[in-house]
Amino acid sequence: MKIIVDAFGGDHAPLAVIEGCRQAVDELGAEILLTGDEEKIRQAAAEAKISLDGMEIVHAPSVIPVEEDPTTLLKKYADSSMAVGLRLLSEGKGEAFVSAGSTGALVVGSTLIVKRVKGVRRIAIGTLVPNAGAGYLLVDAGANHDCRPEMLLQFALMGSAYMEKVQGIPKPRVGLVNIGTEENKGTQLQLDVLPLLKEAPIHFTGNVEARGLPLGEVDVAVTDGFTGNIILKTTEGMGKFFSNELKSMVKSFPGVLGGLLLAGKFGALKKKSDSNEAGGAPLLGLRKPVIKAHGSSNAKAFKNAIRQAMTCHQNNMVGLIEEYMESYRAAEAAAKAEAAAGEEEAQ
Amino acid sequence: MKIIVDAFGGDHAPLAVIEGCRQAVDELGAEILLTGDEEKIRQAAAEAKISLDGMEIVHAPSVIPVEEDPTTLLKKYADSSMAVGLRLLSEGKGEAFVSAGSTGALVVGSTLIVKRVKGVRRIAIGTLVPNAGAGYLLVDAGANHDCRPEMLLQFALMGSAYMEKVQGIPKPRVGLVNIGTEENKGTQLQLDVLPLLKEAPIHFTGNVEARGLPLGEVDVAVTDGFTGNIILKTTEGMGKFFSNELKSMVKSFPGVLGGLLLAGKFGALKKKSDSNEAGGAPLLGLRKPVIKAHGSSNAKAFKNAIRQAMTCHQNNMVGLIEEYMESYRAAEAAAKAEAAAGEEEAQ
Incomplete structure (x- = not known):
């Protein structure tokens, strides 16, 4: 199972992210797709003597700053580690996405790129x-x-x-x-x-x-x-x-x-x-699992967020949300039909 | 300084109230005006061997239930320990009021009976x-x-x-x-x-x-x-x-x-x-201090609520609120005048 991970989210990026991914590969059997500046990732791993076995890197040169307008993720920061990760997820290159980057950008970006389950009004944290x-x-x-x-x-x-x-x-x-x-x-x-x-x-x-x-x-x-x-x-x-x-x-x-x-x-x-x-905190209502890791996450926190992402996928959490939304839409339609019928009767 | 105390508010009334008042008289030099069923108060004091020296009782036969509509304090429960206490306060028979009775009734009752400082929109807890x-x-x-x-x-x-x-x-x-x-x-x-x-x-x-x-x-x-x-x-x-x-x-x-x-x-x-x-919790914005003691108050809590009521009066807390409200009303009036002048100029 492949989990996409934003290598440049959080206060201790990229080292804590790489360490967490190493643990997830070794202990949980995860496959990892890291997004971020490839040279910096390889350099940080080499300096800390962490093997990148079991991890692929997709180069994404920029990082969206926390204070930026979240919608810049689509154009100005389209090449950021977060935007690239979300696009890979929506294209099916991985099963779930983990990022410790800006919450606002992740909420807006995942809504626009990964998209909501049909019927979901707003995603929630x-x-x-x-x-x-x-x-x-x-x-x-x-x-x-x-x-x-x-x-x-x-x-x-x-x-x-x-x-x-x-x-x-x-x-x-x-x-x-x-x-x-x-x-x-x-x-x-x-x-x-x-x-x-x-x-x-x-x-x-x-x-x-x-x-x-x-x-x-x-x-x-x-x-x-x-x-x-x-x-x-x-x-x-x-x-x-x-x-x-x-x-x-x-x-x-x-x-x-x-x-x-x-x-x-x-x-x-x-x-x-x-x-x-x-x-981390799951973003709920998306078509694929997205986990927001805490900004202060250490390696263990990243490993645990990856575990959580894996469980979301393994147990098909999104499938149950889809079922709920179908029955919600059916109930809504029935209520509307009933209201319309009631109005007709009243006339 | 005379503090009016609702003898029938709280889970442990009237005994915890009487004990707290005893401590307030002995330790803080308070004078107490207790409201409530006189016979029951005297009986509870006698059974627990607590002297009522330094305390007066104003008979109030009923108690407003927590689940009652608070406005019933004015008519149906006008003879309740809380309503009688609030009336005594508004008539100047004491300097402040302490009750562990229904919060809703105390908020509504004190607004209607004790009344707000001029300019206060709503009292707050x-x-x-x-x-x-x-x-x-x-x-x-x-x-x-x-x-x-x-x-x-x-x-x-x-x-x-x-x-x-x-x-x-x-x-x-x-x-x-x-x-x-x-x-x-x-x-x-x-x-x-x-x-x-x-x-x-x-x-x-x-x-x-x-x-x-x-x-x-x-x-x-x-x-x-x-x-x-x-x-x-x-x-x-x-x-x-x-x-x-x-x-x-x-x-x-x-x-x-x-x-x-x-x-x-x-x-x-x-x-x-x-x-x-x-x-207890002060009710803020009233013309006289009212303290809401916690429903689970023991004797010490009542003593401390009485101390708090005394401090409110001694340090003229209401006076400062009145000053603030005067300057608030002046600022509001100035803003209105300015807006009116601006409109005239614009015409």
């Missing part, structure tokens, strides 16, 4: 957030700030498909993030989407308060991208806050004790909250 | 959230889900007044909660309120990401009530998650060690995140 359980998928985690109800419904369908196919949860519990569990809570958006979610062919468990997310009450948390960003960043900030407090706590104990603490449960907790363990 | 620093005030923490830009501007002014006068921070850093620090980030609400906040007579530090809140980047975090609830509940959930993890970590060490951990830094962390230490 899913982020697996660590919690008391096995983590929950927050969707949308930041791609769409202003959302209509049918977009949230689609986020729910796509998020459920990801958790079932990639995380292996048979009947993912899907919750609508809200300010209370009662059905009359929320803004117009939550009130409007609730009846749609109840009818959806997924395991919808109702409104979920933000308090329940870290405690493991749902597997998929559905929300607009503004609120999703707020949840994600509050969670990150709290994680950092507690990790700082724990460190000062450990320091206050004599050497051996501090070491015990670090080696013991603290290590397990740290591992649980370590974003490098989780891999 | 401020919640002091523990963080790496001395805590930050989240405003609005849940009273107003749909907000206009001028409401958020007023939340900023009122929140700054509270942190300066009650928490004793000379120039509170006020931040607008957003999905990035850049000025072009956010929904239309954030884009519209940013220029207003820049002109406001407070120490506005710009957009703040939710990640910066637990890390202590601002003293006042301004947002709409929907987002405020999401931040507050995510923070609570993360606190609970980490506290559970810490407990299991402590358990994994032999007895004495576990005890050391509990008594040491873990205790300090616990104290920092303990809502009973913080007192």
Whole structure:
């Protein structure tokens, strides 16, 4: 299985990317298609004495800067490592694409180049957030700030498909993030989407308060991208806050004790909250899997993002999203026909 | 100084309320006016052997249920402990009011009975959230889900007044909660309120990401009530998650060690995140201070909420809000006059 990887995305590119790809080839049996400046890739690999066996390189001389308008990916930066990778994916030269480059460019570029599954209004970013359980998928985690109800419904369908196919949860519990569990809570958006979610062919468990997310009450948390960003960043900030407090706590104990603490449960907790363990964030709603790796990804994070991309393909996540969209379009058509019939009758 | 206290608000009423009032009289020199069923209050005090010295009781036979329509406070529940307390406050029978009853009823009731400072569009709930620093005030923490830009501007002014006068921070850093620090980030609400906040007579530090809140980047975090609830509940959930993890970590060490951990830094962390230490949430924008104590408040929490109410009055927090509103109204009038003059000139 061939995974296309953007060699020039992220803070530690290209070295961390190359190292991660090396691990993915050796440990996961992946075939890798690296995009980026070929000379720089070969030089970085040679300097770090990393073999490029099992990896091909497709030369792409430029890199799209984070601050650039994402649409420049089509023309001005058409020869960038990200644009070239997305084109190779859409042409079927690989099964999935991994990049730690600009989120905005990746969202816009993959929508325009890889294209959406038929019926999908807007693609969404899913982020697996660590919690008391096995983590929950927050969707949308930041791609769409202003959302209509049918977009949230689609986020729910796509998020459920990801958790079932990639995380292996048979009947993912899907919750609508809200300010209370009662059905009359929320803004117009939550009130409007609730009846749609109840009818959806997924395991919808109702409104979920933000308090329940870290405690493991749902597997998929559905929300607009503004609120999703707020949840994600509050969670990150709290994680950092507690990790700082724990460190000062450990320091206050004599050497051996501090070491015990670090080696013991603290290590397990740290591992649980370590974003490098989780891999990247899937872009949901595309015709092929695209994984956004974190900008600060190290080699292990890239390896895990590649593993995730492989699982998306192996378990045909996109296929389940296509099925959901077909039944969604059928239901929509039926509702329209019914409404039309009702109008005729009324006349 | 006389503080009016709702004896029948909260999960542990009336006993925890009476105990908290006892501590406030003894330790803080407060005078207390308790509202509620007089016989039940005297009976609970007698059974627990708590002296009611320094406390008066104003009989109020009913209690408004949490699930009731808040507006019933005016007629059907006009004789409730909360409604009676609010009326006593508006009549000047006490300097501030503390209640752990229904938040919705307290927001609506205090708006209608105690009334707003001239110029205040909507009152807001401020919640002091523990963080790496001395805590930050989240405003609005849940009273107003749909907000206009001028409401958020007023939340900023009122929140700054509270942190300066009650928490004793000379120039509170006020931040607008957003999905990035850049000025072009956010929904239309954030884009519209940013220029207003820049002109406001407070120490506005710009957009703040939710990640910066637990890390202590601002003293006042301004947002709409929907987002405020999401931040507050995510923070609570993360606190609970980490506290559970810490407990299991402590358990994994032999007895004495576990005890050391509990008594040491873990205790300090616990104290920092303990809502009973913080007192209650101020309702901002009213003509007199009203403090919403948490439903699960114990005696210490009530004492701290009473202390907070006393500080609001002593330091004339409402006076500063009145000043801000006067300058706000003057600026608004000047802007209108300018616009009118501009129109005349254009003709």
